[in-house]
Amino acid sequence: MMGWIAATRGAQIELRVLQYGVTEERLRDVVKEDEGWDVVHVSGHGSGGTFLLEREDGSSREITGSLLAEWLEPLAGRVKLVTASACSSAALTAAEHLRLLGLGPAVRDDRADPAGRVDAVDAADRADRVGSVDAEEAGEVPALAVELVDRLGCAVVAMRFPVVDDFAVALSRGLYEGMVRHGQTLPAALATAIRETLVEGPSPECPALSAGTPALFGAAAGDLRLGVRGGGEPVFGGETLRMDGFPDEPERFVGGSG
Template sequence: MSTHFDLLIAADHPSRRAEFSLCDAAGVQLAYRQTAFANVSVSHQQGLFDLRDYLRLYVEAGKQGAAVAEIGVCIAEQVLGPEIFTKLWASQAQRTLRIRLPGAGDTGNHLAAALARVPWEIARPRADAQTLGERNLVVRVVHDMPAPASTPIELAPDEVLRVLFVFAEARGSRPLGARRERRQLLALFAQEIYPQRRIVAHFLTHGVTRERLAAQIQENGGYHIVHWSGHGHRNRLELCRPGGASDRLSGQELLDLFNDAGGFLPRLFFLSACHSGDILRVQDWNDFLAVAQGKEPGTKEADTREAHSRDLALDEQPGYTGTAHALLQGGVPSVVAMRYAVGDDYAREAAVEFYRALLAHAQPKNVAAALTLARQALLDGKKHDPARFSVCDHATPVLYGDEQPGLSLAQGRSPGMDPAIATPVRIPEY
């Protein structure tokens, strides 16, 4: 039984068709499927490509769990097809599915970009069955693209691993639970990570500007892991201007900031911000759904419901690809990002569970496995209260790029520990 699968997706936007080829680790094709999305109902397409807003706009309260299960069955039956899905479903051992999406960053291939948003982990054979994610399938997405010009900073075998947490929020923005998230992460590092790992964490908070971020990177010789917590706006991350007003940073601008600060690209970027993994250009969304309904794109009729368009702010920030995609193209090996808007509670708890698995476990997990374990922990009613999360939250985080970005962890007490009293000193907040 294979423990590694490749799913190569060749999407043809003009015909609204996609070819799916499932291969094993040796590249041998195991199954094939051609899917015509014209045969998938428009409501199911909306659920496939924009699950959170589909639930928010079209599904009654109390029926969202059933709707997610229905979309999961649609992925299994109508998108992947029985032959591919059965091979992925057969085992419950931990295994990896690498989604390969050539053309996902092409400006004209809207279908490929939309397929990057599909929550493959929720696929299931029937509504009352486990999902692929619950059966320990680890999913990551890769895009075929040219080799990046820049490389991430090296981590020597005995070097201290540096982690930067950025809590970016402009004055007047909708407040997030940033203080609570910082406290939980500080406690995790102080109690579970610092006593056994040569890791240091810095927290950049309270009015983060581009200038402060660049200075922080330069002064510390870069960071191997960067975690960004804050608002996202479809390829725009929010931070502050020097006077406190909102400043929005595109994925390319974020990449340029790291390069201009000395070329200190991180090996792992965790984007805990809404829409950070979205690579569908927003001015194309109405056009795509309009064609799916047999309408002419770009017409008033093609607005796919006026309320839907208004709520989704479809004219916001046209012409950009996702922040995660920009970072990957620029040379960051691994990016964890959000497919959709994510709840504050879920984002906070997922981050804590992710770093626990990645850095604190006796046998640290790779990025893909750590994300899967975090998702499973939040589904466990004995560990977390599921009532605090949206049913869509569990389908929101996604890994782009490598599952192992080269984070070799050195054992030993963190330099942040006081060896005389064996307790952590205050972790720096800037």
């Protein structure tokens, strides 16, 4: 979505996409690149306080939200928004509800001024779910959204319930179009995206519960804008979009589908 906006609106966006083979090592390396990233979009399978990545051999690895947030912690102070597009990434325990109501440890609030250019990394993983986190070994598993706010001090969009892929994709498209293309605040862009995604009513692709699934976390979420600068004419055509310095297209795209 951000790549499309950059091409059609002349927005200054540096986009990095991790599509397949998203291992701990690869994710941690990208997090440390250059000066960091303004936006992180985490898309994949998850449940409650866990998220699914891959191992080097391609098998699935289920990690806690605490561990994922720890790997992203080098972005604290730079990152403005994390979207956790995974099932139940905002599901809260009773203890977490009490803490968020001020009856527990305070949440850190580190705000960063919007930069002229937005750098974003999209870690998308569609591996089959294999294995699980041992609850007795891991202890209480907090919601991924809460961990991200605690460690990064940024705004977080997360899902309170299981989410259907079609709805998650449409929601993300509307969210980033509102913030990047139209300059809306995060709450306005999210509300508009939900409304437009469900405009035709509930369906198998967008169940009725979807309207109450996305949730905002973090003090910075209230008035967050990405502040992306634009300008210039839209750029289309193979002659003008050549990828200089890139290797030739492989005969077979590993991990892709028809």
